[in-house]
Amino acid sequence: MKVPREADVDAERDGLLAVHVWERSGPVGSGAGDDVREGERRGVADEADSGLITWKDQVSHVAIDMCTIFKAAVRAALPHAMLVVDHFHVVQLANTVVTEVRRRVTVQARGRRGRKGNREWELRNWLTRSAARMHGFQLDPMIDDLHTLTKKVGQPILDAWNAKEDLLDLLALARTHPDRHVIAERLFRFYDRCAASGLPELERLASTVETWWSEILAFLRTGISSAGSEGTNRVIKTVARDAYGFRNPGNQRLRTRCATTRKSRGHLNPA
Helix, strand or coil: CCCCCEEEEEECCCCCEEEEEECCCCCCCCCCCCCCCCCHHHHHHHHHHCCCCCCHHHCCEEEECCCHHHHHHHHHHCCCCEEEECHHHHHHHHHHHHHHHHHHHHHHHHCCCCCCCCHHHHCHHHHCCCHHHCCHHHHHHHHHHHHHCCHHHHHHHHHHHHHHHHHHHHHCCCCCCCCHHHHHHHHHHHHHHHHHHCCHHHHHHHHHHHHCHHHHHHHHHHCCCCHHHHHHHHHHHHHHHHCCCCCCHHHHHHHHHHHHCCCCCCCCCCC
């Protein structure tokens, strides 16, 4: 069972971060690695308080996704630590909202799901890309195609895509030491776009950002991410799939430790 990571982060003047990660995981492949049940919150806090983790007072920041169970567990075990929302999950949520808007307006306008021949369906992958990473020959035709669609279909999708890009512009301020006025300006632009659109999906997205704003702001100021632990979790799951599951938890621990510590043991060093 995957539970919140605890990271001891020391921020150096040159911007480098030394992060030490602790996490628990149960048998991979059992389906329990993707969520945390409500009952786990107290178990996480109790384990942290048991004295097994003597360094918990040194933890200053904890990077999590937008999960209230994770938040409650960290607050119980590490009340002094600053919570940071990993920006990957914010971007993922924004892309999900764009997809929901596209699917809804397609069903309302066509009476069915999108398929080949429907331009909004053919643009589905481009709509979830960042405009900053798209070439002009991709971005300009996509916007033109949305304008050529009927207003009932093209305009809501374009509004959702623009709101998503406004949120990405806000998150792009991380690790740049942004001024608070710049943050406020981009945040207002995002909120204003969501409110003006009248789309329930964007209103829900804006409400979520507002609820988690203190944690998102902590990311903008620190740039801390849970990418390291997420990558380790992916390696653990890949090892389990390669082995078609483990019957012996001891073997699982040995195999996953072997796979996730190769770099520290020097096995990835070409020298």
